[in-house]
Amino acid sequence: xxxxxxxxxxxxxxxxxxxxxxxxxxxxxxxxxxxxxxxxxxxxxxxxxxxxxxxxxxxxxxxxxxxxxxxxxxxxxxxxxxxxxxxxxxxxxxxxxxxxxxxxxxxxxxxxxxxxxxxxxxxxxxxxxxxxxxxxxxxxxxxxxxxxxxxxxxxxxxxxxxxxxxxxxxxxxxxxxxxxxxxxxxxxxxxxxxxxxxxxxxxxxxxxxxx
Amino acid sequence: xxxxxxxxxxxxxxxxxxxxxxxxxxxxxxxxxxxxxxxxxxxxxxxxxxxxxxxxxxxxxxxxxxxxxxxxxxxxxxxxxxxxxxxxxxxxxxxxxxxxxxxxxxxxxxxxxxxxxxxxxxxxxxxxxxxxxxxxxxxxxxxxxxxxxxxxxxxxxxxxxxxxxxxxxxxxxxxxxxxxxxxxxxxxxxxxxxxxxxxxxxxxxxxxxxx
DNA sequence: ACCTTTGTTAACAGAATTGTTAAACAATAT
DNA sequence: ATATTGTTTAACAATTCTGTTAACAAAGGT
Numbered sequence: 129x130x131x132x133x134x135x136x137x138x139x140x141x142x143x144x145x146x147x148x149x150x151x152x153x154x155x156x157x158x159x160x161x162x163x164x165x166x167x168x169x170x171x172x173x174x175x176x177x178x179x180x181x182x183x184x185x186x187x188x189x190x191x192x193x194x195x196x197x198x199x200x201x202x203x204x205x206x207x208x209x210x211x212x213x214x215x216x217x218x219x220x221x222x223x224x225x226x227x228x229x230x231x232x233x234x235x236x237x238x239x240x241x242x243x244x245x246x247x248x249x250x251x252x253x254x255x256x257x258x259x260x261x262x263x264x265x266x267x268x269x270x271x272x273x274x275x276x277x278x279x280x281x282x283x284x285x286x287x288x289x290x291x292x293x294x295x296x297x298x299x300x301x302x303x304x305x306x307x308x309x310x311x312x313x314x315x316x317x318x319x320x321x322x323x324x325x326x327x328x329x330x331x332x333x334x335x336x337x338x339x
Numbered sequence: 340x341x342x343x344x345x346x347x348x349x350x351x352x353x354x355x356x357x358x359x360x361x362x363x364x365x366x367x368x369x370x371x372x373x374x375x376x377x378x379x380x381x382x383x384x385x386x387x388x389x390x391x392x393x394x395x396x397x398x399x400x401x402x403x404x405x406x407x408x409x410x411x412x413x414x415x416x417x418x419x420x421x422x423x424x425x426x427x428x429x430x431x432x433x434x435x436x437x438x439x440x441x442x443x444x445x446x447x448x449x450x451x452x453x454x455x456x457x458x459x460x461x462x463x464x465x466x467x468x469x470x471x472x473x474x475x476x477x478x479x480x481x482x483x484x485x486x487x488x489x490x491x492x493x494x495x496x497x498x499x500x501x502x503x504x505x506x507x508x509x510x511x512x513x514x515x516x517x518x519x520x521x522x523x524x525x526x527x528x529x530x531x532x533x534x535x536x537x538x539x540x541x542x543x544x545x546x547x548x549x550x
Numbered sequence: 551a552c553c554t555t556t557g558t559t560a561a562c563a564g565a566a567t568t569g570t571t572a573a574a575c576a577a578t579a580t
Numbered sequence: 581a582t583a584t585t586g587t588t589t590a591a592c593a594a595t596t597c598t599g600t601t602a603a604c605a606a607a608g609g610t
Contacts, residue, residue: 156352291509294514295506309468335547386570386588
């Protein structure tokens with residue numbers, strides 16, 4: 129075997145472990161996850177898992193970092209395309225956010241659970257994030273203020289608007305397993321339901337802000 | 340000591356354990372919860388906890404049963420007062436639902452996590468719940484259809500409407516610890532923020548359904 | 551060919567956690 | 581008073597899980 133195929137194999141194993149860990153942590157959380165189960169899914173002995181990632185904690189942090197980055201990515205998606213008129217921009221932003229969460233449906237629940245169970249850990253991270261978000265959203269707030277002055281839309285607090293958008297988009301996925309058995313045929317066809325839900329969420333928000 | 344004061348003490352201990360267990364399970368989940376920690380919080384030895392509730396599993400189920408009942412209660416609150424005109428009825432329903440969750444802010448996250456982590460367990464429960472909800476909501480759907488025919492509101496699918504209401508109301512609390520550090524002064528005064536959020540959610544839904 | 555580095559395995563150690571038990575203790579009824 | 585029933589405690593058993601170690605294998609560089 130050449131050097132190349134070897135490092136590839138090594139990377140493969142690392143990736144296998146990471147993939148298995150992602151699935152395990154996202155479905156069962158840190159406490160419910162078992163390193164032996166992750167190793168088994170990845171097709172390696174559990175000693176190998178420790179060889180590659182030292183501890184469960186460190187493996188978990190790799191996943192957490194990735195998921196926090198994705199979560200922040202998803203939130204920025206709401207901002208939409210600044211070159212579009214405000215209403216179109218928001219429509220696009222809501223849709224992009226929805227699609228992103230649709231591809232990572234377990235993401236919000238995982239991130240929220242993690243924050244709830246160990247808030248201290250993320251205080252530093254949050255201080256920075258809060259400042260960044262503050263700055264970025266300020267721009268949108270100003271554009272909204274101008275549009276409102278022109279009478280194109282209701283005066284609106286961006287932060288409240290964002291909470292509403294996230295509520296509508298995120299809840300659909302966070303609560304999916306809870307709602308699905310209660311809703312009968314409505315949710316039977318997942319793709320159809322999600323498409324309906326996306327337009328519904330856009331419609332709901334637009335009606336809220338259009339004058 | 341009389342027989343009475345004795346049974347009272349016993350009930351007190353049981354209640355103490357249950358209260359401690361509720362807090363532990365709701366904040367940390369089943370896997371993260373520790374029976375020793377519950378016992379300590381309740382001020383009893385951990386052997387006593389086993390004496391009263393046999394196993395962690397059984398103690399957990401006591402809490403789950405209560406929380407599922409509360410969750411179902413909260414959802415029925417959305418139905419509102421049938422004697423009111425439809426718009427007023429919905430306003431009241433949304434507010435009642437919001438207030439209920441506000442008093443049990445950890446409830447939805449707990450119930451959803453439980454369903455996600457062991458769906459099999461609740462299949463039976465769900466079959467029944469699905470049928471009940473189906474029947475109850477059908478009445479509201481008919482009233483909405485009549486109001487729509489009279490031109491008082493948009494034609495609306497009750498189930499979609501319910502998902503939107505739950506999204507807006509529930510997300511506020513599920514994501515509270517996640518959003519709070521990001522939102523600066525907006526969420527600094529919790530009571531004020533919740534009051535704002537409640538009227539915002541009502542306004543959002545009403546605008547969606549009013550013609 | 552030899553040595554070093556890296557990867558792999560199996561067995562095991564340590565810690566934490568749930569659950570049990572036997573015996574002491576308290577309350578009550580007869 | 582005493583038997584009975586229920587409650588409490590402390591010690592311990594059993595299991596599960598994470599993390600380590602020591603021996604071994606493979607590969608690469610010199």
